[in-house]
Amino acid sequence: MxxxxxxxxxxxxxxxxxxxxxxxxxxxxxxxxxxxxxxxxxxxxxxxxxxxxxxxxxxxxxxxxxxxxxxxxxxxxxxxxxxxxxxxxxxxxxxxxxxxxxxxxxxxxxxxxxxxxxxxxxxxxxxxxxxxxxxxxxxxxxxxxxxxxxxxHLTHAVSAYHASPFEQAAVLTVDGRGERATTSYSIGDGNRLDRLGQVDVPHSLGILYEQVTEYLGFQRSSDEYKVMALTSFGKQRFLREFQEIICVQGEGRYTVQPPELEARFGPPRQRHAPIEARHHDVAASLQVALEETVLELARWLHGATRSDSLCLAGGVALNCVMNSCLRDRGPFSRLWVQPAAGDAGTxxxxxxxxxxxxxGSESRHFRMDHAFLGPAYSDQDIERVLRWSKSSYRRMDDVAQEVAALLAVGNVVGWFQGRMEFGPRALGARSILASPIDASMQDRLNDIKDREDFRPVAPVVLEQEASRWFERAETSPFMLFVYPVRPDVAGRIPAVRHVDGTARIQTINRSQHPLFYDLVKAFRARTGVPVLINTSFNTRSEPIVCSPEDALRSFWSSPLDALAIGPFLVAKPAVDA
Ligand SMILES: [Fe+2]
Structure with missing residues (x-):
């Protein structure tokens, strides 16, 4: 069916x-x-x-x-x-x-x-x-x-619970809004999913985050992750103001008053205007207020369900700092977040x-171990496009070894391999990869992608070595949680360490993407570091590439050094490949 x-x-x-x-x-x-x-x-x-x-x-x-x-x-x-x-x-x-x-x-x-x-x-x-x-x-x-x-919100909840590894779990969804709901609470058991309660408009944590995003000069419903990145630079001096706006009332209920941001915090930042300390502080205060609110909601849900597992979805669940706060301070011992937690996942x-x-199925057998659900292209399809584009290329003998060699000497490589990811993160199918060893690589990547210089780049790490490089790191295949970089190795991977000392990691094992795993392993063999920078294969305001044509267009219109597309390598003239 x-x-x-x-x-x-x-x-x-x-x-x-x-x-x-x-x-x-x-x-x-x-x-x-x-x-x-x-x-x-x-x-x-x-x-x-x-x-x-x-x-x-x-x-x-x-x-x-x-x-x-x-x-x-x-x-x-x-x-x-x-x-x-x-x-x-x-x-x-x-x-x-x-x-x-x-x-x-x-x-x-x-x-x-x-x-x-x-x-x-x-x-x-x-x-x-x-x-x-x-x-x-x-x-x-x-x-x-x-x-x-x-x-x-039922579709958000199912996207998390039915894709999770849990047989029984509490489910929390938080977004801008659905028909009326902005937050929902459910309990999942087998194939049953029963709603325990919800919060309706106009009380919305997602819309509040959007309003602050717009106030800070970014694009609403799109740039919330930039505000999240800013939070690490600020102080929580406006926390009391946000706690006046958000009022938690117990039993999972809360209200959000009209924020009146200009009246509280002064004129809004214009797009491209300098980011001031005030803007950092607004972002940091909002983030803490969000975290404290969601912690309260999670505590109520935990009491109501008596479950030790929590599934999360809704656009707010893409906030990996909030997710990490729930992991570290929340009442649930196990968390699973849908990688396409925004509306795409619905x-x-x-x-x-x-x-x-x-x-009428009683059982669930789907477990979302990876997000590679999009289109793939055969070697013949890729070669046809390469010939048509008149790019000079060669077939590699060993993709993992040859690309690892390029990365180890500081090249930035477009990586187009297998089925495209579902959800907003590039996880090794449509990625831009680079070495984390040189601190200047973060600036170079932000330059290549025409991104704001305050934004961190995220690492992929071999799953079995994650905890040696990141404190308390567990399996984290979807870049939805941050972990502190271990101080004793922080100097070896400076490019992926955010200003607050954390990194939004992706762990990789061989069953998820064999070639990507082999690449990270080959990089470790050359450098001793089982970590690569993994950022999405796109340039500013463009979606992540999908087809070989998209990848070639992005490659030739940006300062990437090389493109590993299927078994083929395309390199810029200055690159010794
Ligand atoms: Fe939604």
Whole structure:
């Protein structure tokens, strides 16, 4: 039984395909349409479906849309209309929100928003772009598949719990907003997932973080991780102000007052204006207030569930400093965070939920040990593109050894190997790699990627050696937690040590990605260091590369030294390769 999951609401549109409990494919639309976070501006494209990601999922399984049994959409508009009955009479426009709003993100009461969401089945049946029509014929608005609108926070919760290694767990989801919920609490047991409670708009930790992101001169719904990076430079002198804004009320409830940031902290920073100490302090105070709040929520959830395991999802769960605080100070002994914790992961959660429910399955056999669910390209496909591009290239005898040699002498290498990652982190399939041994490499990489100089770069480390280089390091395959760099080895990997002494690590074992593992091992053999810098293969404001064409374009338009693409090596003229 095929179930197609779709996320097309708010941001990070994506598609996932599940077959009888097994995840066959998942990808974000941004990788195909080259628009970061996937949505082109404009009233008519804002809510369009991720047709290219859907097309990829169908292609990966060798099927057409008519072969799909169920379509699971990660938002239930009928909750907003006061009726859960699909097909119930709807009169539009619906009553607008009492508060004037700037965007649909703030108000799904926007009639245009609801029109698009309610008409999504019709759009899927008839709206595919011409060049993708091959996989979309013979369907109409009523199927042949059955269409399911699924509660947004339920899809976040399933994306974490159903992909986790736990048989039983508490589940916490925190994001900007779903239909109404901004936070949800559940208990998972086998294939059951029961909601214990939720917090609704306007009280949203995710939206507060977005508002501060915008106040600090960054892009809302996109640059929150930059604010997180700033927190390490600041003092918590505005903590009391944020604790006035966020009020935890017990039993998992909290309120968030309108923050009035200008009134509290002065004029907002303009984009590209210098970052002052005040900005660092606002970021640091917000971060601590968020951590303390989520710790309180987790303590309540722990008491309510008596579970020792916690699954986390929702965009706020991409905050790896907060996750690490939960790990170190929270009541749960085991944590698992969905790597596509933002809205992209809801297509996966929606598909897994409908698949399990419709099959009446009692057991779960999917465990998300890796995130390599996107497209792969054969050696022949890659070589065809290399020839077409007229790049000079050669086939390597031993990819791991030859690339390790390039990295060991200070080259920065684009690394394009196997299936693309699902979620916002590059984990060894679409990465830019470099040696962590030279301290100046962080600046060089930020320069290559045209990133702000305060932003750290993250390391990949051999799983079996992680705890020798990072304090108390455990298996961490998705770069969702930070660990302190061990003081006795900090001088050997200065480029990956953030100003607060931590690093957001990825641990790698051979079963996750054999070639990537072999590369790190070969680098260790040459240098004694089982660590590489692993940053995403993209340049500023571009999504991570997906295809060989994308990789070559990015390689030739940035100062990368070499590109290891499948078994082939492309090098800039100055590089001795
Ligand atoms: Fe969400």
């Amino acid at each position: 095929y179930t197609l999951g779709i996320n097309a609401v708010f941001h990070d549109p994506s598609a996932s395909l599940v077959w009888d409990g097994e995840v066959l494919a998942a990808a974000e639309e941004e990788r195909f349409n080259h628009v970061k976070h996937g949505k082109r501006p404009g009233p008519f494209s804002t809510y369009e479906l991720p047709f290219q990601a859907i097309d990829y999922c169908l292609r990966a399984a060798g099927i057409r849309l008519a072969d799909v049994d169920h379509v699971a959409y990660s938002f239930d508009p009928y909750q907003l209309l006061g009726s859960h009955q699909v097909g119930a009479a709807i009169s539009l426009p619906v009553a607008p929100s009492a508060h004037p709003t700037k965007s649909a993100w703030e108000s799904p009461w926007e009639p245009l928003f609801l029109c698009y969401v309610l008409n999504a089945p019709r759009q899927l049946a008839g709206g595919a772009p011409h060049h993708l029509k091959e996989r979309f014929p013979e369907v109409h608005a009523d199927g042949p598949y059955r269409w399911h609108f699924v509660d947004h 297509s996966l959660g929606a598909a897994l939920w409908v698949d399990a429910r419709e099959r």
